[in-house]
Amino acid sequence: METRLALRMYQEYTTFFQKAERERRWNPFDDIPWDKINKNASDELALCAETFCGVEMYLPDYVAGGINVVRKSFGQAWFQANWAYEESKHALALTEYLLRSGKRTDEQMVDFQNHIFDKTWELPFKTPREMTLYGVIQEMATFVIYLKQRDRASAEKCEALHKIYDFIARDEIAHCRFYQTVVKVLLEEDREGTLGDLSHVFAKFEMPGVKLVPDYDGRVEVMRSAGIDRAVFLQKVYFPILRYLGITRHELLQASRKWKEAHGEDGAQPILTHLNGAHGEPRQQRAL
């Protein structure tokens, strides 16, 4: 990586890290009002928490894949390490919720974890730039989903779970902002190439882990309300990302055409079904 770009990435990371240290640190054991768990909350609420917990539990794969892609960039690699620390708390807090609420036993959680670890999440893209763009979309979508879960926890009068989702959502949007900042740098460096990759990543995007979670099919119906439909996806994820990055739909469309010409792709087959709550259903059935 050239010196100027490396320095920019370092600067962006230190800005992110300082803000995280000052404003965003939380302790899953001390900062959640565990005495305010609503043990009578619905089983659906717990199932959603367990599913998101499962997705978060692919952390070893996310870390192993993600950090090696950017290992030659101090700023981005150190961000990945910090990201992993923050994400590790998400699965921990959700696990504690499931146990303390009595919705799951120790044995059930170990069994769940074993099923999770039986499968491996594979890196969806190969280059640092593609993975950064993937991070923007994934973190933004996750942020929106967790906000929805937070509201649901609140409606079911579970203050503990509300607080957990509040912390997690705040982390996710901070991660999204870092990725977006890096993308802005990348756009300055190579706008055409970055836009081409963005169109490609959007087209091939799917959320991590969800389809790997055990008993996936059985969760689909319950999870439907936890997802985000196409209107919310456009309104809360797609358009905000483009606006934040200063990209128009038409610019992205032109970039998509060029990308396909250059790479010989005969048309992307977008996979966004999981965002609809019906995670991983065939695209033809549940397109956003």
Next chain:
Amino acid sequence: MKSQDLIALFRQVAKEVDKRDFPELTGDSVISDLGIDSLSMMQIVGEMELKLDIMIPDEDLVELVTVKDLLEVVERRMERS
């Protein structure tokens, strides 16, 4: 441009974007039932905008459910341009 022409244009552009035919497509077709996801839809809209030389505001694209919903937005924009 007549409604049938717009449906034909939609069908043609959707085929170009999604690389498949839509023989059953009508104005009442629900876009998601056609297997067109939101990002393909944005590509279809973009291509139609370029072909018709119109610009649709993002906010008009959020709540589209059927093909007719989109075509009504398109017609309104064409009337204004």
